[in-house]
Amino acid sequence: xxxxxxxxxxxxxxxxxxxxxxxxxxxxxxxxxxxxxxxxxxxxxxxxxxxxxxxxxxxxxxxxxxxxxxxxxxxxxxxxxxxxxxxxxxxxxxxxxxxxxxxxxxxxxxxxxxxxxxxxxxxxxxxxxxxxxx
Amino acid sequence: xxxxxxxxxxxxxxxxxxxxxxxxxxxxxxxxxxxxxxxxxxxxxxxxxxxxxxxxxxxxxxxxxxxxxxxxxxxxxxxxxxxxxxxxxxxxxxxxxxxxxx
Numbered sequence: 001x002x003x004x005x006x007x008x009x010x011x012x013x014x015x016x017x018x019x020x021x022x023x024x025x026x027x028x029x030x031x032x033x034x035x036x037x038x039x040x041x042x043x044x045x046x047x048x049x050x051x052x053x054x055x056x057x058x059x060x061x062x063x064x065x066x067x068x069x070x071x072x073x074x075x076x077x078x079x080x081x082x083x084x085x086x087x088x089x090x091x092x093x094x095x096x097x098x099x100x101x102x103x104x105x106x107x108x109x110x111x112x113x114x115x116x117x118x119x120x121x122x123x124x125x126x127x128x129x130x131x132x133x134x
Numbered sequence: 135x136x137x138x139x140x141x142x143x144x145x146x147x148x149x150x151x152x153x154x155x156x157x158x159x160x161x162x163x164x165x166x167x168x169x170x171x172x173x174x175x176x177x178x179x180x181x182x183x184x185x186x187x188x189x190x191x192x193x194x195x196x197x198x199x200x201x202x203x204x205x206x207x208x209x210x211x212x213x214x215x216x217x218x219x220x221x222x223x224x225x226x227x228x229x230x231x232x233x234x235x236x
Contacts, residue, residue: 013153013236021236045153122157125233126137133234 006129007038012047014134017062022050025134026068033075040079041072044086044121047134051082051097051113066098073102078112085118136161138229142236145173145180150235155183160190163225165217167196171203174214181211188213196222 010029016022033039043051050066057064072080080100087093094115101109116124125131139162145151151173154164164187166174173180174195184193193214200207200216207216217225226232 011233013150045149118156122159125157126135126159128231131137131231131233133236 005036005038007040007127008032008130008132009040009042009125009128011042011044011125011131011133012050013045015046015049016052016055016066017057017060021134022047023063023065025132026065028132028134029072029077030068030075033072033077039075039077040081040124041077042081042083042121042124044083044118046086046090048082048086048090048092048097051080051100052092053096053098069098070100072100073112076102078102078110080113081116081121081124082113083118083121084115087115135230136163136228138162138225138232139164140232140234141166141170142168142234144169151180152183154235155187158187158191162191163194163229164191165194165196165222165225166214167199167222171195171199171205174210175205176209176211178211181213184211185213194221194225 010025012022012025014021029039029041051069055064055066097113100112102112104110139154139158141151141154141164143150151170158164174184194217195210195214197216197218210216
């Protein structure tokens with residue numbers, strides 16, 4: 001039964017380990033990806049810290065789920081939009097982020113993270129059918 | 135194809151309102167609910183930003199949340215229209231999508 005594919009954007013605005021939002025978002029994305037919708041993720045404000053490389057949560061006794069973002073490509077989640085202004089405000093650059101890639105039929109290891117300006121992020125948000133906020 | 139943005143955190147505590155206003159497009163609506171309504175008080179430090187954003191977007195605050203916090207509609211900045219729950223539903227129906235700023 002063919003149904004029109006909808007565009008879903010998951011918006012992440014909180015740092016990863018101080019609350020459950022980041023982990024819940026990732027779990028919902030992985031579940032939602034099974035429903036064959038067009039899924040992309042947005043990271044802005046403190047949400048950019050979810051993609052920080054070198055997270056080590058041993059000392060706080062929390063689960064380090066940052067490695068799971070690398071599995072998104074296997075679920076056909078290929079677009080992770082990160083807001084440039086949010087990175088800069090926090091003293092972060094692309095080099096501080098995880099390496100997340102996906103494969104297509106033709107090519108392997110294509111970067112999934114796309115750095116976009118605040119204005120571009122607003123355009124991305126305005127082009128969605130459904131926005132889920134975390 | 136406009137968006138209804140809802141904001142539910144006080145701008146004095148979180149940057150949700152600020153981030154929302156930074157991503158609004160002309161023709162969008164912003165509805166302040168729960169603790170966010172405290173940001174819309176006349177003479178408050180966010181009233182200027184709301185009025186500025188109000189030139190391109192429409193600004194609303196949810197009446198029952200104002201009343202619960204002892205705020206009267208006439209206490210709100212002039213750019214903000216007060217709506218009830220029915221008005222919230224109308225706004226959701228009038229826009230193509232709803233985006234929550236938590």
